[in-house]
Amino acid sequence: MNLNDQVTKSIEHILEQFHQSLLTTEEDQLNTIPFENSWTIGQTADHIIICSSGIPDEHTQASERPFDQYISVLKEMFLNMELKFKADPSLLPRKNSYTKDELLQQMEINKSNLLKNIESKDLTLICTDMAFPQMDYLTRYEWLSFIGFHTQRHLTQIENIKGKLNS
Numbered sequence: 001m002n003l004n005d006q007v008t009k010s011i012e013h014i015l016e017q018f019h020q021s022l023l024t025t026e027e028d029q030l031n032t033i034p035f036e037n038s039w040t041i042g043q044t045a046d047h048i049i050i051c052s053s054g055i056p057d058e059h060t061q062a063s064e065r066p067f068d069q070y071i072s073v074l075k076e077m078f079l080n081m082e083l084k085f086k087a088d089p090s091l092l093p094r095k096n097s098y099t100k101d102e103l104l105q106q107m108e109i110n111k112s113n114l115l116k117n118i119e120s121k122d123l124t125l126i127c128t129d130m131a132f133p134q135m136d137y138l139t140r141y142e143w144l145s146f147i148g149f150h151t152q153r154h155l156t157q158i159e160n161i162k163g164k165l166n167s
Helices: 003-023 041-051 071-079 100-120 140-166
Strands: none
Touching: 003 041, 003 100, 003 140, 041 100, 041 140, 071 140, 100 140
């Protein structure tokens, strides 16, 4: 299986988990604050949608380093639930109230766009439009992997919020 096929399979899998998680969320739970200083499930889903809306790859260049050099660092950062991060203001949820349909529809658009890009682009090129905070410029492969790890992190949070609301 080539790199693009592997990434396609990975993105499809994590976004299907996102889809299923939202489908099994009660509509009245979507906008309920589970505890102080927490986002709602809807806000967390919106944050995932914002962060998976694409990658900064208008300008790229060939890499002089391994195309997957930062994968282990990204994985450790985003799948370690002990680490806490403050979202950049541009990535904060855009409103306080959401519906499942609007969130699912927007994620389907994101998924379609990501899969088209994976199919048609060289994933080993470095994206020079934006460096990843406190790291470096990432390849398309690394950005797409970040989307997967980041989505997984927040899916864990969504499931934890559901557990809190159901108890």
